[in-house]
Amino acid sequence: MKDLTPMMKQYMNIKNKYKDCILFFRLGDFYEMFFDDAVLASKELEITLTQREIGNKKKAPMCGVPYHAADSYISKLIKKGYKVAICEQLEDPSVAKGIVERDVIRVITPGTITDLKALDEKSNNFLSSVYIGNRGAGVSYVDISTGEFYTTQYFGNINDSLSFVIDELGKISPSELMISERLFQNEKAMKIIENNINPHIEVYKETRFNLNDCKDKIESHFGNGSIKKFNLDNKDYSIISICILLSYLFDTQKTSLEHINKIFLYSVKNYMFLDINTRVNLEINETIRGKEKKGSLMWLLDDTSTAMGGRLLKKWLEQPLLTKEKIEYRLEIVENFVEDIILMDEVKEALKNIYDLERIMGKITYGSCNARDLISLKNSLNSLPKLKKILTNSGSKRLIDIGSKIDTLDDIFHLINDSIVEEPPISVREGGIIKTEFNEELKEFREAAIKGKEWLANLEEREKKKTGIKTLKVSFNRVFGYFIEVSKSYLKLVPENYIRKQTLANSERYFIPELKEMEAKILGAEERMVDLEYNIFVEIRNKIKNEIERIQKVSKIVSKIDVLNSFAQVAYKNDYVKPDLNDDGIIDIKNGRHPVVEKMLEENTFVANDTYLDTNKNRTMLITGPNMAGKSTYMRQVALITLMAQVGSFIPAESGNIGIVDRIFTRIGASDNLAQGESTFMVEMNEVSNIIQNATENSLIILDEVGRGTSTFDGLSIAWAVIEYINENIKAKTLFATHYHELTQLEGKLEGIKNYTILIEEKGEEITFLRKIDKGSTNKSYGIEVARLAGINKDIINRAGEILDSIEGNKEVKNSVEVKDEVNNKIREEELEQLDLFQYKGENLINKLKNLDVIKLTPMDAMNILYNIVEEAKDL
DSSP states (O other): OTTSOHHHHHHHHHHTTOTTSEEEEEETTEEEEEHHHHHHHHHHHTOOOEEEEEETTEEEEEEEEEGGGHHHHHHHHHHTTOOEEEEEEOSOTTTOSSSOOEEEEEEEOTTTOOOGGGSOTTSOOOEEEEEEOSSEEEEEEEETTTTEEEEEEEESOHHHHHHHHHHHHHHHOOSEEEEEHHHHTOHHHHHHHHHHTOOEEEEEOGGGOOHHHHHHHHHHHHOTTHHHHTTOTTOHHHHHHHHHHHHHHHHHHOSOOTTOOOOEEOOGGGBOEEOHHHHHHTTSSSOTTTOOSTTSHHHHHOOOSSHHHHHHHHHHHHSOBOOHHHHHHHHHHHHHHHTOHHHHHHHHHHHHTOOOHHHHHHHHHHTOOOHHHHHHHHHHHHTHHHHHHHHHTSSOHHHHHHHHTOOOOHHHHHHHHHHBOSSOOSOSSSSOOBOGGGOHHHHHHHHHHHHHHHHHHHHHHHHHHHHOOTTOEEEEETTTEEEEEEEGGGGGGOOTTOEEEEEOSSEEEEEOHHHHHHHHHHHHHHHHHHHHHHHHHHHHHHHHHTTHHHHHHHHHHHHHHHHHHHHHHHHHHHTOBOOEEESSOOEEEEEEOOHHHHHHSOTTOOOOEEEEEOSSTTSEEEEEOOTTSSHHHHHHHHHHHHHHHHHTOOBSSSEEEEEOOSEEEEEOSOOOBGGGTBOHHHHHHHHHHHHHHHOOTTOEEEEESTTTTSOHHHHHHHHHHHHHHIIIIIOOEEEEEOSOGGGGGGBTTBTTEEEEEEEEEEETTEEEEEEEEEESOOSOOOHHHHHHHTTOOHHHHHHHHHHHHHHHTTOOOOOHHHHHHHHHHHHHHHHHHHHHHHHHHHHHHHHHHHTOOGGGOOHHHHHHHHHHHHHHHHTO
16 A cells, blocks of 8 residues: 555555445546456456556556546446445646545445436336344335335334345335345345346345334435325334435435425335236236346336326236226326317327426436436426416316416416527537526626627738738637647748747647737637536526426326326227226126237237126136137136236226225246245245235135146145135136136035036147137147147057056057067968968958869869859859
8 A cells, every 4th residue: 555656645544435336436537446346347347458557556447437427437337236336536737736635425236326327217126125023024215216215114024024134025026125134044035136226236234224223214305294294104114114224225325315205105005916927927027038028017008108197007017906996086187088079189299399308307406417307397397378278168177177286387487498509519518508598797797708709800811911811810729729720831920919829730820929818818708608507507407406396297197197198098099998997796797808818919809708707606717628728828817907907907808897906816837936945836835825824705716727837646636625625715717727627526516616617619639729718627638639730740649548548448558569479460460360361362262173073073063163163263
């Protein structure tokens, strides 16, 4: 350390405080990295690795990126899971005495990145924290780009608390997660979190946080009385998890974070419960295969016009409603739009010009916004009066009420409109962003600058005439300031009062005293003008920041209207209907369709199906039928229609009367989890166990092929016991698909179970899937027929048929060698039989010839006998 240069000593002191970060160390116009950081960054960013002398003739690896382009490089590192500490120059190098003061102004992590280019505009980027106590758990999460802050808590034993935490994290999908050392040491829980959610993990010490200190920290940031204001009384686990987040944000962001000004406390009991498996199986946000948005429910329903609306839609899909009145409120607004397509399109058109108000306000709070962001804000606000007018003139009581609550923010619009030029530069430090008329002092500077430039133009004309140098130019650059340039062919005409400034290949540059004096005036005015413009910009930005709560309220209204209008757009395009809702536990769907599969297929090829479930005689649908016939699609369809109804969307059906369900559970498909040491069957049983423990009589359960992961009799026994238990004890509405035909005998034995089958059409060995579900059952799985359709080798198909015949006839199944031996033996037996017959006929013919009395035969008798012998010989 003693041999290092003063600058490198400064670097090492700062780096030692941020050992877990890549340090971006500002040197002039570059952020430089040294030592291991440089080696790592050069590899990950694919930039050149160089060296720099650090003292005593020693050199260290070094690489760097331009400060004005740093965001893209930082984003790349964050996506790869690294943290970046931004170390800035805290004073002007031109006036600094000695080493320029530097320090870290912000630490950027996966959960705290705010670069809009690096964020999915229609998804939140959540930083989450988990606190698990002896009697429950608290989960909190924040999106610092929008200011949204949520918290919830759960009371229960440690295992139930862990399940709660995992399911909430599955819903939130945080990019960064803060967990305690105790949870980090729980290998099973960590494997589930890493394999299913895969956030960047930050580990904290529980001893850092006690309840009273946490309350103080919350009140310090959100204001006195905020514990009561946000209903956090007696929510100790939530309070601690909130404090963990706040502490991390203060440590890393090093700013006041005024846009994070509310905490939304919610209870999972207020929303439909969807565990992590159900979210995956129903492909709500992404497909199972490929993890793509296209093909998911979110993709289908997202016709939003704003980024804010897209994020709210995702949130609604994650938390379907349970209150009939709240659902009907949304449905009525969607109905208003569907019944008036002109209104629907007018609203959509008005929304198109509204930018991401939430994230613009986040940039304003961070002080990272530029003048172009303010123009985007202004253009957004310009659409609010139009949107308000459309809604208040709609004739819909619901829409009129919403429209009346829209604050058009005219004062903010006029502030930006009066002050910021229409097409400002990106940088706010180089001038050209403030309108001349906005500030009198700025006006004077600009007039002086204009006069100065006029003086320069006059000087150029005057000197041309005076010297006779036709190519003479008065020019400027940042290094040499203003100068008179003369090409070499005219050097003999240069006056004696010209003072040489610079020699070039084809010209010479000069100055004269009066040009030097004017340069000082012009550059001084321009420098003061740039400083003044920046100060004015900061003042405008701060005024807007003071109105953040008003803008946030408007953004919430805009988001809600956008999602409901999106539901209407999708319903209108796809022929969806408004569902009725009931509290009687009945799900009655006429000609329901799978919303996503229907969209992915060619027009008019999807086969619609009815569904009827209740809490008494029709609570369990036992569905049989061949693979590929559509059982899984049908069951998912019922779940998705129910979910869509409870988020306030119209549904793909001829009609639907949906009894509100508290939870949807799914157990679909075969998969293993080798990373956690679990086989396919173990995964299946874990999922079934979760359903049995948590389902209620108001739940909807989807079970597909329970028991298929083990031996036939074990599987059949488990499937039988599971369906019995759910039907008799839980009494939830259940769709149960199976190939165990023995289960169909439960109909009639247990009240509530009804048999259904997927219809097919058979023509010889060929089958056609009709995709139609009907009452009844089948005692055949058609597996061999499906294998034939899939193109399995003909010999295998034929052999499978032989084996199946033997099994179904309760005969011993012989292997292929035994079968071949039997065939060969049969052939040999037939050959021997043929040989015996030949020998018998031959001997018979010989005996006839031996016994002939030729002397006694007439010529005619001899001819007849000869003819008969010839005919008999032909058969040999």
